[in-house]
Amino acid sequence: MTPQRSVILVGMPGAGKSTIGVQLAKELALDFVDTDLLIQLREGKPLQDILDESGYLQLRYIEEQTLLESFLPNHVIATGGSAVYGQEGMRHLRGFGPIVFLDASLAELKRRIRNYETRGIARRPDQSFEELFAERRTLYQQVADITIECDGKDQQQILDEVCVALAAV
Numbered sequence: 208m209t210p211q212r213s214v215i216l217v218g219m220p221g222a223g224k225s226t227i228g229v230q231l232a233k234e235l236a237l238d239f240v241d242t243d244l245l246i247q248l249r250e251g252k253p254l255q256d257i258l259d260e261s262g263y264l265q266l267r268y269i270e271e272q273t274l275l276e277s278f279l280p281n282h283v284i285a286t287g288g289s290a291v292y293g294q295e296g297m298r299h300l301r302g303f304g305p306i307v308f309l310d311a312s313l314a315e316l317k318r319r320i321r322n323y324e325t326r327g328i329a330r331r332p333d334q335s336f337e338e339l340f341a342e343r344r345t346l347y348q349q350v351a352d353i354t355i356e357c358d359g360k361d362q363q364q365i366l367d368e369v370c371v372a373l374a375a376v
């Protein structure tokens with residue numbers, strides 16, 4: 208049997224981690240997991256409820272604990288946009304395979320995310336999308352093994368680029 212490894216997708220909300228992740232898993236004959244769903248299963252409630260009841264820092268804490276508890280070889284792993292705040296969680300995921308940063312510009316993300324206030328983003332309540340973008344982009348760049356520029360490309364183009372880049376690492 209061919210030895211396989213996982214692929215971890217990171218990036219801002221709206222970057223395409225969940226939608227491209229499923230397609231990538233099919234392309235690479237891997238399993239797929241969206242860690243947002245793992246969090247919800249673990250907690251028995253939607254992410255928005257966790258945010259409303261316990262706040263964004265608690266959601267980030269739960270997210271990291273969920274990642275640390277997970278064993279995910281041979282998966283495409285679509286993380287939530289805030290996963291990158293947990294260094295230990297990211298180090299754990301990195302043990303399963305390379306980290307791919309889906310890098311979309313602020314303008315492109317704004318076109319896709321029209322419900323910033325209600326989307327359930329784990330952010331300081333007073334933090335603008337611009338501030339969040341700037342803060343997080345550095346973190347995504349720090350953890351990434353591969354960065355894919357996503358602006359102006361359809362999902363198939365991005366998928367193809369990810370596969371080419373993965374073949375080289």
Ligand SMILES: Nc1ncnc2c1ncn2[C@@H]1O[C@H](COP(=O)(O)OP(=O)(O)O)[C@@H](O)[C@H]1O
Pocket residue numbers: 218219220221222223224225226227285319357360361362365
């Ligand atoms: N390359 C793309 N071009 C245009 N829209 C895209 C692209 N990739 C994803 N989308 C759209 O952006 C939205 C957010 O995608 P999603 O996969 O949920 O992002 P994430 O999981 O990173 O938050 C969805 O409506 C999806 O169809």
Ligand SMILES: O=C(O)C1=C[C@@H](OP(=O)(O)O)[C@@H](O)[C@H](O)C1
Pocket residue numbers: 218219220221224225243254286287288289326327328329330
């Ligand atoms: O960026 C964020 O703070 C979050 C992004 C969401 O996932 P997506 O990145 O898949 O939208 C989800 O994990 C949660 O609502 C918090």
Ligand SMILES: [Mg+2]
Pocket residue numbers: 224225226241243285286287
């Ligand atoms: Mg997602």
